[in-house]
Amino acid sequence: xxxxxxxxxxxxxxxxxxxxxxxxxxxxxxxxxxxxxxxxxxxxxxxxxxxxxxxxxxxxxxxxxxxxxxxxxxxxxxxxxxxxxxxxxxxxxxxxxxxxxxxxxxxxxxxxxxxxxxxxxxxxxxxxxxxxxxxxxxxxxxxxxxxxxxxxxxxxxxxxxxxxxxxxxxxxxxxxxxxxxxxxxxxxxxxxxxxxxxxxxxxxxxxxxxxxxxxxxxxxxxxxxxxxxxxxxxxxxxxxxxxxxxxxxxxxxxxxxxxxxxxxxxxxxxxxxxxxxxxxxxxxxxxxxxxxxxxxxxxxxxxxxxxxxxxxxxxxxxxxxxxxxxxxxxxxxxxxxxxxxxxxxxxxxxxxxxxxxxxxxxxxxxxxxxxxxxxxxxxxxxxxxxxxxxxxxxxxxxxxxxxxxxxxxxxxxxxxxxxxxxxxxxxxxxxxxxxxxxxxxxxxxxxxxxxxxxxxxxxxxxxxxxxxxxxxxxxxxxxxxxxxxxxxxxxxxxxxxxxxxxxxxxxxxxx
Amino acid sequence: xxxxxxxxxxxxxxxxxxxxxxxxxxxxxxxxxxxxxxxxxxxxxxxxxxxxxxxxxxxxxxxxxxxxxxxxxxxxxxxxxxxxxxxxxxxxxxxxxxxxxxxxxxxxxxxxxxxxxxxxxxxxxxxxxxxxxxxxxxxxxxxxxxxxxxxxxxxxxxxxxxxxxxxxxxxxxxxxxxxxxxxxxxxxxxxxxxxxxxxxxxxxxxxxxxxxxxxxxxxxxxx
Numbered sequence: 001x002x003x004x005x006x007x008x009x010x011x012x013x014x015x016x017x018x019x020x021x022x023x024x025x026x027x028x029x030x031x032x033x034x035x036x037x038x039x040x041x042x043x044x045x046x047x048x049x050x051x052x053x054x055x056x057x058x059x060x061x062x063x064x065x066x067x068x069x070x071x072x073x074x075x076x077x078x079x080x081x082x083x084x085x086x087x088x089x090x091x092x093x094x095x096x097x098x099x100x101x102x103x104x105x106x107x108x109x110x111x112x113x114x115x116x117x118x119x120x121x122x123x124x125x126x127x128x129x130x131x132x133x134x135x136x137x138x139x140x141x142x143x144x145x146x147x148x149x150x151x152x153x154x155x156x157x158x159x160x161x162x163x164x165x166x167x168x169x170x171x172x173x174x175x176x177x178x179x180x181x182x183x184x185x186x187x188x189x190x191x192x193x194x195x196x197x198x199x200x201x202x203x204x205x206x207x208x209x210x211x212x213x214x215x216x217x218x219x220x221x222x223x224x225x226x227x228x229x230x231x232x233x234x235x236x237x238x239x240x241x242x243x244x245x246x247x248x249x250x251x252x253x254x255x256x257x258x259x260x261x262x263x264x265x266x267x268x269x270x271x272x273x274x275x276x277x278x279x280x281x282x283x284x285x286x287x288x289x290x291x292x293x294x295x296x297x298x299x300x301x302x303x304x305x306x307x308x309x310x311x312x313x314x315x316x317x318x319x320x321x322x323x324x325x326x327x328x329x330x331x332x333x334x335x336x337x338x339x340x341x342x343x344x345x346x347x348x349x350x351x352x353x354x355x356x357x358x359x360x361x362x363x364x365x366x367x368x369x370x371x372x373x374x375x376x377x378x379x380x381x382x383x384x385x386x387x388x389x390x391x392x393x394x395x396x397x398x399x400x401x402x403x404x405x406x407x408x409x410x411x412x413x414x415x416x417x418x419x420x421x422x423x424x425x426x427x428x429x430x431x432x433x434x435x436x437x438x439x440x441x442x443x444x445x446x447x448x449x450x451x452x453x454x455x456x457x458x459x460x461x462x463x464x465x466x467x468x469x470x471x472x473x474x475x476x477x478x479x480x481x482x483x484x485x486x487x488x489x490x491x492x493x494x495x496x497x498x499x500x501x502x503x504x505x506x507x508x509x510x511x
Numbered sequence: 512x513x514x515x516x517x518x519x520x521x522x523x524x525x526x527x528x529x530x531x532x533x534x535x536x537x538x539x540x541x542x543x544x545x546x547x548x549x550x551x552x553x554x555x556x557x558x559x560x561x562x563x564x565x566x567x568x569x570x571x572x573x574x575x576x577x578x579x580x581x582x583x584x585x586x587x588x589x590x591x592x593x594x595x596x597x598x599x600x601x602x603x604x605x606x607x608x609x610x611x612x613x614x615x616x617x618x619x620x621x622x623x624x625x626x627x628x629x630x631x632x633x634x635x636x637x638x639x640x641x642x643x644x645x646x647x648x649x650x651x652x653x654x655x656x657x658x659x660x661x662x663x664x665x666x667x668x669x670x671x672x673x674x675x676x677x678x679x680x681x682x683x684x685x686x687x688x689x690x691x692x693x694x695x696x697x698x699x700x701x702x703x704x705x706x707x708x709x710x711x712x713x714x715x716x717x718x719x720x721x722x723x724x725x726x727x728x729x730x731x732x733x734x
Contacts, residue, residue, distance in 0.1 A: 003586075014610075025693055029668065045704055050622075116582065117582050117585075118580045118581060118582055119576075119580065119581075119582075120578050120579075120580050120581075121590055122578070123594075123598070125590075126587070126590050126591055126594060126599060127598070127657070128598055128601065130587060131602055131660035131661065132660065134658040134661055134731070135659070135661070138661075167586040167587045168586060168590060171699065211519075211523055213519060214523055214527045215523070216573060216574045216575050216577065217575070217577075220574075220577045220578075220580075223580040227582070229601075237727070346635055409575075411575075412574075412575025412576050412577050413575060414523065414526070414572065414573070414575060414647055417523070419519040422519070423515060423516060423519065426515050443692050448656075459652070468575065468576060468577055487519075490516070491516050493512060494513045496512075498513075
């Protein structure tokens with residue numbers, strides 16, 4: 001009973017923190033997005049709580065956790081005030097009924113999962129992620145081992161679990177998996193499927209979500225105490241928020257709901273960056289998409305701030321704490337110097353939209369908006385080829401390992417990645433992938449960029465190992481929900497194209 | 512394009528259907544084997560239906576050889592007890608000490624053998640070769656370092672043989688019913704040695720049990 005209580009309190013802490021942090025944006029996000037984003041946003045209080053405890057020299061106890069939550073709430077409120085200004089016109093807000101429904105659903109699921117206590121673990125889970133969390137809850141100090149081998153998010157999340165009396169992270173992973181499924185359904189429904197008939201939308205969303213639910217790797221990571229489900233959730237949610245923030249229609253500046261989605265996208269990109277040490281590299285996937293979205297129209301400082309402020313605050317704040325306490329730590333995996341260099345690039349990326357806009361004016365060809373993402377993908381691919389060529393011996397072995405794991409069954413994916421390649425290749429051949437102004441172009445390029453980063457990170461560092469435990473094999477799962485989302489968007493596009501024009505128009509109006 | 516996506520979806524559904532079909536099949540096989548054994552006057556096989564499902568071909572092919580989700584064993588020690596406990600011994604020590612402290616026992620120090628070979632069963636520092644041909648020396652997880660994640664009680668090394676004799680093993684099995692358990696990690700008191708709490712690890716081969724005594728009071732003296 002005590003563990004059920006502890007797990008419930010922990011989840012409630014994260015959800016309530018998320019609700020409070022997103023409170024200023026609740027009207028613009030709408031009830032569904034607001035409630036679904038609460039848990040992953042609330043989770044971001046963990047590294048802030050870790051920072052508070054480290055700097056104050058106290059354990060990561062309940063007081064530090066609450067202080068971290070308050071910091072997150074204040075940060076979101078400040079960003080809202082800066083982005084929207086004081087004279088805001090707040091649209092309709094989610095009512096009490098929606099809180100009752102969301103709270104009931106989240107509470108019920110938490111209770112069932114806490115009673116079942118189903119979990120999967122490996123050496124990293126029980127030798128590193130959980131012990132580091134317990135140590136933080138006792139001593140409250142970031143260590144070089146923790147920062148370099150695990151990054152701040154998950155040890156601090158586990159510390160909050162331990163602080164509230166839990167003895168293992170039973171519930172958070174399946175809760176995040178459920179959030180991912182619901183978010184995928186919502187983002188497809190309101191995005192690429194908007195304008196289609198309700199029956200068509202239901203069928204497509206059901207098919208896409210159903211595909212993920214019966215995919216073993218998804219089920220596996222829904223219970224696995226590691227970094228993969230967390231990374232997958234933050235990657236998908238960050239990218240879909242960015243796609244929702246692409247300028248469409250005419251909204252008055254002060255009422256821009258897209259700013260709220262940019263804030264969410266930035267916060268989720270920070271979650272991706274802080275979930276694993278290599279998250280600092282993968283964060284540049286949403287960053288590149290963000291620059292493409294921000295330069296689609298004349299660059300607005302409010303929009304740039306909306307995305308980069310939460311990101312820089314969370315990532316920079318967490319690592320600043322580490323630098324203050326540890327100095328320039330040395331580590332084989334992620335040293336203080338390496339992380340500082342990456343953070344400097346991230347800070348420079350915040351000026352990226354203006355740089356891209358200036359280049360767009362001076363160069364003889366367009367480089368802003370959608371073209372930026374295509375261009376940066378090509379440049380990254382060339383860079384990847386160079387990096388792999390320099391470390392060809394390691395790269396050759398790593399690529400062979402990846403082939404055996406992903407395509408020859410050793411990684412446990414069966415035919416999944418063949419299906420992914422077929423869908424991507426066919427969508428490219430039928431020109432559904434890169435059509436400008438579509439819902440498919442940015443996801444296609446984001447997937448390509450993800451694998452380019454993966455090739456550089458994993459192909460140049462070690463040769464990997466054959467089997468499901470291989471690092472790249474597990475990291476490939478992070479992008480799987482994005483691939484499935486993309487397949488849904490492609491099918492939506494085909495269905496829309498196959499509908500008679502008049503009926504499509506009628507349906508569009510009826511929706 | 513639509514056909515390709517539909518095909519992928521169909522393949523996925525067929526794979527799941529095949530895996531799901533193993534449930535009634537495994538149930539049928541399980542019952543048949545039990546009936547067969549009964550008819551032959553033999554005890555029924557101890558393989559459960561879920562175990563049979565998990566080990567069946569279609570399920571393994573669908574699931575891909577990954578670990579199976581299961582109840583986490585009750586707590587962190589439960590997780591450890593289902594894994595490589597030798598490697599995670601340091602963590603187990605820290606957790607046990609903190610639990611004892613919470614129950615009112617004063618634990619002064621944890622004693623581990625100086626001879627780590629006796630504990631881990633192999634020489635530390637063996638030369639190993641990676642797949643790319645480079646070499647490195649093996650190392651064990653630091654017992655004191657891992658324990659420090661959970662507790663501030665010091666872990667000290669002393670020269671003693673942690674491997675139990677055959678008589679000690681049989682006495683412990685009788686005292687705590689170890690043979691009926693499937694896990695590999697036990698926390699038990701021992702009247703025989705007059706010490707406080709023992710952490711017992713079941714290892715493979717001849718070294719059936721290993722002993723790590725905890726120096727504590729008032730439950731018992733140093734061992």
